[in-house]
Amino acid sequence: MSQPAYFVIDVKIHNPDAIKPYQEQVAATYKPFGGERIVAGGVAESIEGAPPLGRIVILRFPSLELAHAWHDSPAYQAILGHRLAAAESHAYFVEGIA
Template structure:
């Protein structure tokens, strides 16, 4: 059994036009690394503390190693600059529970 891994991003877009190249290409970058999108925005309720600004994006990968390989991949790095220039936010890599692969 290996540990699943999750990338959790908070994204507050300040330049929607600048985000378009990123948004048009990002979904095709994570499947080769076993990644899948499990949360993309949606209604958010702060139960404790304050809700982050913008949207929450959560990606699931089979392992931390595959998650890092996706993030560091030439395909993702080629478009990452569009997001960084067009939005503020945070990115967290979290090791999850054991899953069968």
């Protein structure tokens, strides 16, 4: 049994209009890889260390391999530039526990 993997991103949007194409299309890119959004920018309460830059989003994938396949896919790469141009972000893959 493979271990789940998580894409965790902390995003501070500087240009809401410029990021709209990314926001409108991103779900269609991760769903074919078994990805599902489990956190989508709710209240983030900092209890230790620096607070998040902005909104926290977490996607869960069936495996780290599928998470990488999604991120490297032509569909995701085609929209990634919109986020990179419109926001500051810190993103991570984290392997979970089966």
